[in-house]
Amino acid sequence: MGHLEQAKPQPFWLCRVNYSGELSEPRATSLLSIFVSPDNFRNRVLELNASDERGISIVREKIKNFARQTPRAQAASSDGKTYPCPPYKIIILDEADSMTQDAQGALRRIMETYARITRFCLVCNYVTRIIEPLASRCSKFRFTPLDPTSSSSRLAYIAQSEHIDVNSTVIDTLISTSSGDLRRAITYLQSASRLSSSTNPPTPITPVDIQEIAGVVPEAVVNDFASTLGIETDSMDVDGKGGMVASSFGAIQSKVKELMREGFSATQILSQLHDLVILHPTMNGRQKSTCALVFAEADKALCDGADEELWILEVALRVHKALTSS
Amino acid sequence: MLFYGPSGAGKKTRITCTLRELFGPGVEKLKIDQRIFLSPSKRKLEINIVQSNFHIEITPSEAGNYDRVVIQELLKEIAQTQQVDLNAKQRFKVVIINEADSLSRDAQAALRRTMEKYMSNMRIILCANSTSRLIAPIKSRCLLMRVAAPNPDEMATVLNYVAKRAPFTLPSEAAKKIIDDSGGNLRKAILVLEALKMQTPDLSGPLAIAKPDWETYCHKVADLIVSEQSPARVMEVRAKFYELLSHCIPPTIILKTVAERVVERVDESLKADIMHWAAFYEVRMRIGSKKIYHLEAWVVKVMSLYKVFIVLPSSA
Numbered sequence: 001m002g003h004l005e006q007a008k009p010q011p012f013w014l015c016r017v018n019y020s021g022e023l024s025e026p027r028a029t030s031l032l033s034i035f036v037s038p039d040n041f042r043n044r045v046l047e048l049n050a051s052d053e054r055g056i057s058i059v060r061e062k063i064k065n066f067a068r069q070t071p072r073a074q075a076a077s078s079d080g081k082t083y084p085c086p087p088y089k090i091i092i093l094d095e096a097d098s099m100t101q102d103a104q105g106a107l108r109r110i111m112e113t114y115a116r117i118t119r120f121c122l123v124c125n126y127v128t129r130i131i132e133p134l135a136s137r138c139s140k141f142r143f144t145p146l147d148p149t150s151s152s153s154r155l156a157y158i159a160q161s162e163h164i165d166v167n168s169t170v171i172d173t174l175i176s177t178s179s180g181d182l183r184r185a186i187t188y189l190q191s192a193s194r195l196s197s198s199t200n201p202p203t204p205i206t207p208v209d210i211q212e213i214a215g216v217v218p219e220a221v222v223n224d225f226a227s228t229l230g231i232e233t234d235s236m237d238v239d240g241k242g243g244m245v246a247s248s249f250g251a252i253q254s255k256v257k258e259l260m261r262e263g264f265s266a267t268q269i270l271s272q273l274h275d276l277v278i279l280h281p282t283m284n285g286r287q288k289s290t291c292a293l294v295f296a297e298a299d300k301a302l303c304d305g306a307d308e309e310l311w312i313l314e315v316a317l318r319v320h321k322a323l324t325s326s
Numbered sequence: 327m328l329f330y331g332p333s334g335a336g337k338k339t340r341i342t343c344t345l346r347e348l349f350g351p352g353v354e355k356l357k358i359d360q361r362i363f364l365s366p367s368k369r370k371l372e373i374n375i376v377q378s379n380f381h382i383e384i385t386p387s388e389a390g391n392y393d394r395v396v397i398q399e400l401l402k403e404i405a406q407t408q409q410v411d412l413n414a415k416q417r418f419k420v421v422i423i424n425e426a427d428s429l430s431r432d433a434q435a436a437l438r439r440t441m442e443k444y445m446s447n448m449r450i451i452l453c454a455n456s457t458s459r460l461i462a463p464i465k466s467r468c469l470l471m472r473v474a475a476p477n478p479d480e481m482a483t484v485l486n487y488v489a490k491r492a493p494f495t496l497p498s499e500a501a502k503k504i505i506d507d508s509g510g511n512l513r514k515a516i517l518v519l520e521a522l523k524m525q526t527p528d529l530s531g532p533l534a535i536a537k538p539d540w541e542t543y544c545h546k547v548a549d550l551i552v553s554e555q556s557p558a559r560v561m562e563v564r565a566k567f568y569e570l571l572s573h574c575i576p577p578t579i580i581l582k583t584v585a586e587r588v589v590e591r592v593d594e595s596l597k598a599d600i601m602h603w604a605a606f607y608e609v610r611m612r613i614g615s616k617k618i619y620h621l622e623a624w625v626v627k628v629m630s631l632y633k634v635f636i637v638l639p640s641s642a
Contacts, residue, residue, distance in 0.1 A: 049439040055366060098435045184466035191469045215457065215470040249589070249597040261475040261510040263331035265457040301609040302458050307578050310585075314605035317598040 049094035059106040067118040096122040097129035104131045145180035164193045173207035177214040228255045230323045256313045266308035290322040328452040331473030334511030349380040365392045381420040387428040394432040405444035426452035427459040475510030548587035555629035577617040
């Protein structure tokens with residue numbers, strides 16, 4: 001919180017995260033904790049997010065109207081405590097990267113004109129999607145993903161105050177499956193605790209439970225798929241290169257069909273297969289880079305909404321080809 | 327909550343069960359409503375809504391590009407009203423969003439904050455075929471439920487149960503055939519069983535499972551491609567594609583079915599290439615707007631591959 005306190009004299013704030021797209025660090029949380037007085041909150045803060053209509057007309061009317069009103073006198077708080085209250089109002093634009101370019105453009109002048117009485121606060125995932133004139137009017141705060149020690153202590157704190165029995169291996173699994181995303185880790189913890197307390201007597205939470213909730217494809221399934229493609233996995237002999245049968249087209253196709261029937265998400269399969277290939281001990285550099293190319297193409301295709309089965313099959317065939325041809 | 331899995335695996339069934347468990351039998355009193363929303367450009371959108379006193383079910387993808395408007399308006403309206411029925415078991419209402427994976431990015435972004443803010447008045451259940459097209463912030467807010475397709479044994483149990491309730495006896499060969507044909511889709515399996523029962527009441531002897539018309543048609547197209555490769559044949563195939571498209575068969579399904587059939591009938595070394603190009607043109611089809619170009623491009627590509635393979639077997 002320290003750096004935000006210092007930031008108060010700055011005219012505008014722009015909080016952003018690094019553009020690798022890390023999500024759910026406590027951006028919104030740290031913002032709201034500046035205006036702490038509950039009585040002043042209502043008439044001094046306007047919060048708009050992607051669920052509100054935020055076209056250019058709203059910027060021109062609603063935001064402008066709010067921005068030009070002089071803030072009312074500070075009301076004495078009803079609970080008798082004193083809260084810090086800066087002499088201006090705040091407009092919070094959550095998920096600002098989903099605003100249109102035109103709407104952002106309309107904000108430019110409004111931000112400057114009423115800077116004395118109204119401050120803007122934009123929150124976004126990708127600062128590159130905020131137009132340059134807006135970004136240059138703001139002071140920027142980058143929120144990096146929480147480091148594992150602080151998220152693990154937070155999770156332990158939650159577990160303790162909710163009386164959930166978790167050990168450190170479970171917390172480690174939570175952090176690794178959620179890859180630094182604290183909200184996701186908390187959601188998983190909540191679901192897991194619900195599940196474990198639904199049985200009688202309550203069963204302890206295990207790392208396997210967490211993985212199932214997180215939608216991770218079980219390792220055995222991925223390894224099985226990989227060995228069909230001709231990638232050696234731990235279950236095989238290391239010197240079994242010659243004994244490896246190059247599986248035919250039919251085998252791969254039926255394996256892919258089976259995977260799809262199980263309902264695993266294609267992106268999840270891809271990312272786990274990718275991890276397996278990249279960290280593989282015996283494959284050579286050329287093979288790995290060919291595979292990485294294939295994965296990248298497939299990821300793009302899936303983002304564009306391509307058919308999952310076709311693309312998993314495509315990846316499988318090309319990885320297979322890369323492994324057998326060289 | 328987010329339910330995902332292949333079609334016919336039982337996502338809807340599980341959602342209905344969840345609702346019943348939450349609210350009791352009252353959720354089964356359904357009524358169908360038609361609501362009209364205004365898009366920003368003042369166009370009228372009509373959306374069908376299925377609702378009971380406790381839940382509401384929408385398919386926002388019906389609104390096409392304007393699904394964001396539907397999500398914003400409808401969810402806010404529900405979220406800001408509290409449950410009035412004092413006898414209700416829960417204080418919140420449930421919104422079921424079907425085909426969540428075809429929601430546009432904007433609509434998904436609109437869901438994000440609403441989901442959190444109105445937790446006390448409203449819970450959301452999403453139903454999707456796959457999680458790939460959902461944005462990460464939505465996934466991290468949901469409890470993910472993977473619904474796998476039932477395995478053959480489970481399907482056999484269900485089919486036998488249906489037969490027992492009907493009641494008639496189901497020979498095990500017939501059951502096996504139906505299960506093989508349906509490929510994990512239980513809904514399809516039960517429908518096929520029903521159709522077969524109508525055709526041959528005793529379900530014995532050799533059974534011919536009637537394939538949907540479009541599937542046989544696709545197979546015909548595949549046969550055409552394999553049997554001759556010439557510009558004239560391309561024109562013929564083109565006419566057939568138009569026929570399929572005009573009957574509202576999704577182009578992806580056409581491409582997939584034809585490709586699978588072609589692959590069955592060509593040499594081993596060509597199979598990988600054919601599937602590669604199928605995947606390649608499928609993506610282009612998604613990005614582009616005119617589907618027929620890409621279907622044709624694929625056909626021509628496959629024909630040329632095949633021709634080269636036949637003329638110069640060594641180079642293929």
